[in-house]
Amino acid sequence: MALKQLTKEGEMLIAFEGGEGSGKGTQIRLLEQSLKSRGIDVLSVIEPGETAVGKAIRKILLDRKNLRILGITEALLFFAARAQDIRITRHALEKGTVVLSDRSFYSTYAYSCGARGVSEILIDTLTEFVVEDTVPDLVILLDIPPELGLARKKTQKEMNRLDKEKLDFHTSVRKTYLDLAKRDPELWKVVDATQGVDEIHFEVETIVLKALRI
Numbered sequence: 001m002a003l004k005q006l007t008k009e010g011e012m013l014i015a016f017e018g019g020e021g022s023g024k025g026t027q028i029r030l031l032e033q034s035l036k037s038r039g040i041d042v043l044s045v046i047e048p049g050e051t052a053v054g055k056a057i058r059k060i061l062l063d064r065k066n067l068r069i070l071g072i073t074e075a076l077l078f079f080a081a082r083a084q085d086i087r088i089t090r091h092a093l094e095k096g097t098v099v100l101s102d103r104s105f106y107s108t109y110a111y112s113c114g115a116r117g118v119s120e121i122l123i124d125t126l127t128e129f130v131v132e133d134t135v136p137d138l139v140i141l142l143d144i145p146p147e148l149g150l151a152r153k154k155t156q157k158e159m160n161r162l163d164k165e166k167l168d169f170h171t172s173v174r175k176t177y178l179d180l181a182k183r184d185p186e187l188w189k190v191v192d193a194t195q196g197v198d199e200i201h202f203e204v205e206t207i208v209l210k211a212l213r214i
Helices: 024-037 052-062 071-094 105-115 120-131 146-156 167-183 197-211
Strands: 012-017 042-046 098-102 138-143 188-192
Touching (some): 012 024, 012 105, 012 197, 024 042, 024 098, 024 138, 024 197, 052 071, 071 098, 071 120, 105 120, 138 167, 146 167, 167 188, 188 197
Parallel strands (some): 012 098, 012 138, 042 098, 138 188
16 A cells, blocks of 8 residues: 555556456456547456466365355465466556556455454555566456445346355455555545446446546
8 A cells, every 4th residue: 555656658557446346347348449430559467367276276266165264365466466467467558558457466455454353564564575567557446335236236147255154244345445445545446336337437437548548
């Protein structure tokens, strides 16, 4: 959380954050299509899961068989995957690509620190070591009450290990996200994810086009 936001000319890293069922994947796909239609070079990535190692770790983290995994173990696994996956993001940014990331290191603060009680100092240290200067230029928080988000996931029949956590866990995740957004309103833009898909897309697109000065 203490990391400084760094922006390099000709690139932009846009992170999408939010609780379960907030619709990050849908909004990233719609935004990618919109930006590409304007001739913008775009790459969409997901954390974790952009490399073979990242995908293997993601499977461990989301498998409902691993319900007893410790909070510190969970955090370290996320950073292990991030260390592999972030190279793809970094390479794309070096080429001047706009990168849309489904989650970032901020998710670890929300889930590991906010909901698991893992030391924020430890996460600061791991983030600085693994992420270095590859930090978001813009964070879009798709905010939704956890009750509604989890209901969406149940309807989609995609409940994973994190989805199975108690409501208090998800409430803590949301609170941490909102606290982060309040600390840096220039970096974070909060979007009401209870709206319809098209309404959310319009709001997200407006925010991003303004950031890109289009």
